[in-house]
Amino acid sequence: MRISATVEKKINQLATKHRYHPNQIAVSLRTGKSNLIGLVVETISGNFLGSLARNIEEEAELSGYKVVYCSTENQLTKGRELIRMLAQRQVDGYIITPTPGMEKDIEALQEQKRPIVLMDSFYQKTKVPFVLVDNYKAIADGMQHLFLKGLTRILFVTVDLDLTQVKEREDAFLSIMKEKKLPGKKWVTRMPYDIQRQDAINALRKTILEKKEVEALFFATNYLGLIGLETLQSMKRKIPGDVAVICFDDHDLFRLYPPGITVVAQPVEAIAKTAVQLLIAQLSGKQDKNKKKQLRLAAKIVIRGSTMKYKPYLIH
């Protein structure tokens, strides 16, 4: 209160007149804080990660943090580089979609006590906080949905890929079938990761024809779901109708699906917000000891309605 209101006003006027804004670089250097969160994802252009990124930014802003986006573009080496780059730029914390190639680097960050939260996947060995969809519960919920309709001969279509997410989903399917004393293994079919669309359609059609008793299809990923829909279309089988289809997906792809299909959707918004909150808890040192740091969030079951609207695109 030693500076008079008039002087304060004058200074503020001058500041705005000359467009003064503190140099954040200098502030960062002096304080050691950048108010930046580094976000490393595989690709920003997909709907899932794009949506995650947007929600993360929104949530981070509430606490005064800015987000620096980085995408590895599915290149193994690029993730490591990005982490180093972010460290050089002194980001305060990291939110990372982990890939096998980055495990060592993430461990190194942890040793340096840098705040990290993983998203979408995690490492079995390394104990790093993470937030992801509860794959087991998601599959269980989806299957419950089919069981309630009296459908038990469910073809589980998954992909031949060594990813935790994918394996968890198949394991869930098998263990739930076992619980119900139903045969499991014979109802699992795996597509090669790099299979071409048409080949996948042919393969799936063959499998469906072989297993004539099939009552429902459960697709473990969104890509498989699209393949599956094309397959059924080519076989003139109807959804909803003689086939129940359920698909694990993120909700932004809904509009590609026909009405009637059931979707087990990633809780994108919740994953994003929770990840930020976990990170900010670390940043502010307010580590709530009672709070779990490895979270699996429930998926949402959504039935694709016929009234869904297209989102208006931007014009280009």
Added chain:
Amino acid sequence: MRISATVEKKINQLATKHRYHPNQIAVSLRTGKSNLIGLVVETISGNFLGSLARNIEEEAELSGYKVVYCSTENQLTKGRELIRMLAQRQVDGYIITPTPGMEKDIEALQEQKRPIVLMDSFYQKTKVPFVLVDNYKAIADGMQHLFLKGLTRILFVTVDLDLTQVKEREDAFLSIMKEKKLPGKKWVTRMPYDIQRQDAINALRKTILEKKEVEALFFATNYLGLIGLETLQSMKRKIPGDVAVICFDDHDLFRLYPPGITVVAQPVEAIAKTAVQLLIAQLSGKQDKNKKKQLRLAAKIVIRGSTMKYKPYLIH
């Protein structure tokens, strides 16, 4: 050469051992350069801007620049904030998708001699370097394509939106029709920007039925193209067949189109790379006086083939 090779080696070993990396914050503060390019777009999640962003990053990396992504999420005020934020973070240059709300801020940046390149759109009044698709030539090329097939009764479907890009396309259509001594105005139909999908389909169907002589449809944007395809489908009209359809679009949406449709595609890669090159020329002071700073690049005409493959998605 005063430092012996052994010492140099030892130092490097120590540096890698201790994971030393220069603090970029300090470097930036001292040198006044951040090696950062600020990229401001409307939204990162669309295919067009996502693809642009990726290409920009790639090209920028060649010159040792990193890209900081910012998206305004179509909020008028956010663009201004972002520009200020980037200035505070001392980015070396800006690549911006301009919106009407940011004109003043961009002028201010120019006054401060900050390197800027606009993308995708531009300001009529303010003389800022830009790179965008040559809308006139794109429409001309597309129409030429139809004229060669003997089609002249072309319904030009556009949107009621006050954007330079959109207006340029309509003007192009009209002036080319005039050149050919064909009626123009009666073949232009404008959809309200915020029209719902089903209403748009109904409106378009009505227009097509009214103008029975229509031989071809030219959609001014990708969104309209999708609406148009649904309309034709609902009318049981075939592409290719009794209707020629041409659509102004960015190529990443191709896979949503049926075979046979002709697309006037944005040269995404070229726009991105050229924008970076223009910016880096400014940054390095190597301003080639002979080089134009306002560029309109030619679109590509692509006929959607039946053999196109789905891109394998990432798994989630």
Added chain:
DNA sequence: CTGAAAGCGCTTACAG
């Protein structure tokens, strides 16, 4: 309470 000085981690102009 207040104003001047130290220092964040670098680079570079400068004195020796």
Added chain:
DNA sequence: CTGAAAGCGCTTACAG
């Protein structure tokens, strides 16, 4: 040629 000092623009601990 080389090593020590100044300084980028801030914040904060400290002396007065």
